[in-house]
Amino acid sequence: MGKTLHPGPQKKSIIPAPKHWVSPIPFGLGKIKPKHIRDTMKVAWENIDNLGYATKIITKGVCDGCALGVSGLYDQTLTGPHVCTTRLNVLRLNTMPAIKPEILHADIDELRKFDSTELRKLGRIPYPLIRRKGERVFSRITWDEAMDLIAVKMRKLDPKQYAFYLTARGITNESYYVAGKVARFLRTNHIDNASRICHSPSKTALKRSIGVGASTSNYLDWIGTDVLLFWGSVASNSSPVSSKYMLEAKKKGTKIIVVNPYREPAMDQYWIPSNPESALFGTKIADDFYQVNIGGDIAFMHGIMKHWFDMEENVSGSAVNHEFVEAHVNGYEELRKKVQEQSWEAIIKSSGVSKERIIELSELLANAKNAVYAWAMGLTMHSFATDNISQVANLALLRGHLGRKHTGLMPFRGHSSVQGSGEMGADPFVLPGGGWDGENVERIEQLWRFELPKWQGDIVGVTLENIVLPEDHERKVKLYYLSGGNFLETMPDPDFIEKALSELEIRVHQDIILNTSTLVDAKEAVIVLPAKTRYEQEDGGTSTSTERMVYFSPEIPGNKNRLEEARTEWRIYIDLAKRVKPETAHLVDFADGFAVREEIAKANPDYDGIQHLKKQGDVFQWGGAWLCEDGICPTPDGKGNVIPVDIPDLNKKPEQFIVTSRRGKQFNSMVYNEVDPLNGARRYDVLMSVVDGQKLSIAEGEGIVVYNGFGVFQGTAKFVEISPGNIEVHFPEGNFLLPRGRYEKFAGIPDYNITVHVEKAERYHARKDIAYLDKPIPEFETEVG
Numbered sequence: 001m002g003k004t005l006h007p008g009p010q011k012k013s014i015i016p017a018p019k020h021w022v023s024p025i026p027f028g029l030g031k032i033k034p035k036h037i038r039d040t041m042k043v044a045w046e047n048i049d050n051l052g053y054a055t056k057i058i059t060k061g062v063c064d065g066c067a068l069g070v071s072g073l074y075d076q077t078l079t080g081p082h083v084c085t086t087r088l089n090v091l092r093l094n095t096m097p098a099i100k101p102e103i104l105h106a107d108i109d110e111l112r113k114f115d116s117t118e119l120r121k122l123g124r125i126p127y128p129l130i131r132r133k134g135e136r137v138f139s140r141i142t143w144d145e146a147m148d149l150i151a152v153k154m155r156k157l158d159p160k161q162y163a164f165y166l167t168a169r170g171i172t173n174e175s176y177y178v179a180g181k182v183a184r185f186l187r188t189n190h191i192d193n194a195s196r197i198c199h200s201p202s203k204t205a206l207k208r209s210i211g212v213g214a215s216t217s218n219y220l221d222w223i224g225t226d227v228l229l230f231w232g233s234v235a236s237n238s239s240p241v242s243s244k245y246m247l248e249a250k251k252k253g254t255k256i257i258v259v260n261p262y263r264e265p266a267m268d269q270y271w272i273p274s275n276p277e278s279a280l281f282g283t284k285i286a287d288d289f290y291q292v293n294i295g296g297d298i299a300f301m302h303g304i305m306k307h308w309f310d311m312e313e314n315v316s317g318s319a320v321n322h323e324f325v326e327a328h329v330n331g332y333e334e335l336r337k338k339v340q341e342q343s344w345e346a347i348i349k350s351s352g353v354s355k356e357r358i359i360e361l362s363e364l365l366a367n368a369k370n371a372v373y374a375w376a377m378g379l380t381m382h383s384f385a386t387d388n389i390s391q392v393a394n395l396a397l398l399r400g401h402l403g404r405k406h407t408g409l410m411p412f413r414g415h416s417s418v419q420g421s422g423e424m425g426a427d428p429f430v431l432p433g434g435g436w437d438g439e440n441v442e443r444i445e446q447l448w449r450f451e452l453p454k455w456q457g458d459i460v461g462v463t464l465e466n467i468v469l470p471e472d473h474e475r476k477v478k479l480y481y482l483s484g485g486n487f488l489e490t491m492p493d494p495d496f497i498e499k500a501l502s503e504l505e506i507r508v509h510q511d512i513i514l515n516t517s518t519l520v521d522a523k524e525a526v527i528v529l530p531a532k533t534r535y536e537q538e539d540g541g542t543s544t545s546t547e548r549m550v551y552f553s554p555e556i557p558g559n560k561n562r563l564e565e566a567r568t569e570w571r572i573y574i575d576l577a578k579r580v581k582p583e584t585a586h587l588v589d590f591a592d593g594f595a596v597r598e599e600i601a602k603a604n605p606d607y608d609g610i611q612h613l614k615k616q617g618d619v620f621q622w623g624g625a626w627l628c629e630d631g632i633c634p635t636p637d638g639k640g641n642v643i644p645v646d647i648p649d650l651n652k653k654p655e656q657f658i659v660t661s662r663r664g665k666q667f668n669s670m671v672y673n674e675v676d677p678l679n680g681a682r683r684y685d686v687l688m689s690v691v692d693g694q695k696l697s698i699a700e701g702e703g704i705v706v707y708n709g710f711g712v713f714q715g716t717a718k719f720v721e722i723s724p725g726n727i728e729v730h731f732p733e734g735n736f737l738l739p740r741g742r743y744e745k746f747a748g749i750p751d752y753n754i755t756v757h758v759e760k761a762e763r764y765h766a767r768k769d770i771a772y773l774d775k776p777i778p779e780f781e782t783e784v785g
Contacts, residue, residue: 004624004625005625006625007220008076009076009078009079010077010078012079012248013251015251017277020251020283022282022284036273043088043091046091050095050096050097050561052558053558053560054091057091057535058072058091059072061534061553063087063416064169064416064533065084065086065087065089066086066238066413066414067413067415067416067545067546068241068242069416069543069546069549069619070082071552071616071617071619076218076547076549076619077219077220077245078248080274081274082244083274084239084241085240086238090170092121093124093170093513094535095561096123096561098123098124098125099126099514100123104125104129105138105140106137107136115516116489116670117670117671119513119514119515119516119518122513123513124513124563125512125513125531126530127565128143128528129527130146131522131526133521133525143529143567143575146527147572147575147576149525150508153479153505154186154479155580157479159186159187159188160188160190160474160475161478162190162481163191163192163457163458164183164191164192165192165483166421166426166483167483167484168194168195168416168417168418168484170533170534171417171483172417172420172537172543172569173420173541173542173543173607173610174596175483175541175570176417176420177432177596177600178588178590179426179483179569179570180424180432181588184448184452185577185581185585185587186580186581189456190458190463191428192458192460192463193422193427195419196427196459196747196749197381198377198381199376199418200380200744201379202389203747204747205386205387205388205393206389208641208643209393209640209642210628210634210640212623212627212628212634215408215410215548216403216628217372217408217409217547217626218408218625219242219546221408222245223249224253225371225372225406225407226255226371227254227256227257227364227370227371228249228255229371229372230257230286230374230375230412231259231373231375231379232260232376232380236266236267237264237266237663238376238412239414244272246285247272255287255288256285256286258290259289260292261294261378261660261722261728262687262720262721262722263291263720263722265679266285268284268286268289270282270285271283288361291353292351292352293351293723294660295382295384296352296353297351298388298645298647299346299347299349299350300350300351301394302342302391303348303355303362304365305339305362305394305395306342307358307359307362307363308362308366311362318366319366320398323400324397328397328402328633328638328640330642331641331643331644332642334644335643335644338644338646339644342647346647347647350647350648352723352725352726365395365399366399368401371399372407373396373401373409374410376412377414380411381660381749381752381753382648382744382749382752382753383648383742383743383753386744389411390643391645393642397641398642400631402628402631403631403632404626408626410547411546419546420550423544423604423606425444428458428459429457431452432600433603433604436456444603447599447603448587448588450584450587459743460491461491461743461748463480464477464487464501467501467503468500477504478504478506479506479508480501480507480508481508481576482507482508482510483511484511484512486517488516488520489515489517490735491735491740491750492740492752493710493738493739493740494732494735494736497517498520501517502520502522502523505522505523507526507527508527509529510529510531510572511529511530511531512532512533531566531567531568531572532563532566532567535556536555536556537569538555538592539593539594540553540593542597547621548622549619550607550609550610550613550619550620551618551619552614553616554616570590570596597610597611598611609622651755652755656756657726657727657755657757657758658725658727658753658754658756659706659727659734659753659754660726660727660728661729661730662728662730663730664676681730682716682718683730684715684716684733685715685717686704686713686728687718688720688727689719689720689722689725696759698758698760699717701716701718702716702760703717703760704716704758704759705758705759705761705765706729706757706758707756708755708757710736710739713729713733713734727758731752739754
């Protein structure tokens with residue numbers, strides 16, 4: 001039986017729906033909300049020197065912002081033009097001129113006065129640069145000099161002593177693929193990518209639960225499903241165009257439920273600028289919020305299932321889809337036993353949600369013929385993240401919400417083509433088209449015609465720790481080749497990260513802009529290579545969206561601020577291979593972008609079709625409209641697995657809080673505004689409950705200190721609707737509270753949540769004067785989560 005194909009974009013409803021309006025007062029006057037029109041004018045002004053090219057990017061390119069996959073102005077979900085502030089904010093990265101030479105070659109301490117936002121605004125890296133040990137300025141060098149320096153160093157090192165990392169900054173499938181192939185050709189398996197620190201647990205959990213690490217459904221499935229459940233996701237902030245899909249879903253009768261500690265304003269009320277009705281009157285997005293404790297999601301889901309099993313004892317089939325479970329699911333009895341062992345007391349304590357409220361959602365899902373479960377970093381950035389997501393899969397499998405229209409499991413991706421990074425093999429655990437199992441290794445070796453290194457490569461966090469290993473250790477990383485990325489602003493324990501980056505002998509930054517990590521010293525040299533953007537890539541490039549759509553983005557000519565010396569990323573990797581191993585480098589050479597895509601289609605059979613993408617608007621969806629169609633999973637026996645998981649113990653003392661990080665007006669770690677237009681929060685505001693404020697005699701706007709044994713964060717109290725006992729700080733500002741070395745055991749994502757104390761600043765400082773708070777020395781902190 002053939003796979004069902006995606007039907008393509010559907011027409012929007014033009015009938016107004018006043019019941020979903022926020023207010024009859026036009027444009028939300030008087031409310032805290034984004035100023036979309038003002039922001040759009042500001043972006044136009046920023047790009048005034050290159051407006052024609054900026055317009056071409058918006059109308060011809062595939063969005064390099066979020067992972068919805070808007071090609072030109074159109075997507076595969078709804079007809080009509082789509083553009084959003086996330087995309088407009090990153091536009092300037094593609095249109096701006098080079099950094100002025102007098103700034104680029106200024107004293108390093110002058111450059112270090114800039115934060116990452118200011119560095120980004122300086123312009124693009126125009127040519128290769130080097131700063132050797134002891135030098136105060138970056139010097140211009142030729143491409144040949146730069147690449148030879150890197151190659152000579154690599155030839156001297158054991159392959160376990162160098163590593164590659166690729167961020168999600170507009171990088172195409174072609175670059176991920178060639179980087180993965182070249183890394184293995186150079187005999188290293190130390191290659192990782194940005195999904196390690198966002199959605200790696202989604203892939204790991206889905207693989208074990210249903211056999212495939214990708215979204216099983218489409219955005220189109222949102223529109224008309226009975227329930228659309230968002231877990232730990234602020235989709236309207238990270239991917240604003242998705243709010244259009246939500247409005248259409250509501251008009252078709254879909255109930256939107258949000259599970260999150262904080263009642264995020266953007267998921268409550270939103271003004272969609274390109275929808276006249278919503279732009280005028282706003283849209284009430286969520287029908288209900290369930291404000292769980294940070295880390296309380298597993299318990300909350302246990303409660304949902306516990307009530308299902310109670311319902312089943314009264315009437316068989318009232319909650320569990322037995323027909324689906326019997327035909328398509330393993331492990332039902334073990335899961336039922338595990339769930340029934342949980343006491344309501346433990347469920348309520350961990351989740352922070354009352355029994356009555358849990359039963360309410362449990363019954364809503366039990367009565368829903370269809371449901372789509374979407375989640376983001378609120379579920380993935382935990383030391384038990386894989387269990388979090390397998391627990392979501394448990395819900396879907398028990399109800400048969402899988403493999404057909406209006407149902408499915410959707411890890412809601414935040415970056416354009418980060419879905420493609422692992423599928424292309426830029427990952428220590430996978431190769432194109434599969435894992436490191438014998439059969440796949442043999443298949444790839446036959447295709448690539450060289451032997452792969454068989455040792456296990458390290459994830460990014462471990463690679464960074466390995467930089468400070470003793471000199472004679474075989475895994476002491478001495479050269480790190482980074483395509484984008486700023487670990488100072490994305491990883492826990494930034495002080496340690498800075499120390500590690502400075503201990504590298506050679507550090508390579510292949511990028512379009514400078515960031516704070518580019519300015520850190522190195523023992524021998526920091527080398528900076530100017531990359532082309534995805535819109536400058538010869539022969540175009542492809543990116544994979546959340547819903548597995550592979551889009552072709554053409555090369556866009558006409559950049560007034562074109563940089564002569566910037567190079568296409570995948571070509572730089574090939575140049576490196578030719579210099580390190582010239583005698584066999586023909587094995588990794590590609591004549592053009594079309595040749596890369598021809599080989600991708602062979603290396604990853606899911607991507608058979610990518611070779612036919614040649615012009616603007618070309619797109620195909622791997623796997624068809626739904627993965628696990630008709631309940632048949634790509635597992636050895638064709639069945640999904642329900643997996644019993646335990647309620648995690650967060651070791652929180654009664655007087656402590658759990659802190660998690662949130663994004664404001666930013667794209668990943670790139671901050672675009674000091675004040676979040678959705679809630680008025682500033683970057684150093686601590687979002688907390690008024691209940692907790694009263695307990696601690698803290699007034700709104702008062703200086704407070706958040707601290708633990710790893711770090712201290714000084715901020716200001718801001719009262720919001722958040723579950724008591726939980727606080728949120730902005731990422732990356734709050735990363736000093738997070739220890740290194742705590743990784744999720746299956747997927748290796750760092751843990752971005754931790755217990756802390758909160759105090760009035762004056763009390764904290766007065767107490768410190770009396771009793772010095774001893775801060776642990778990082779070298780002696782060996783705890784691994």
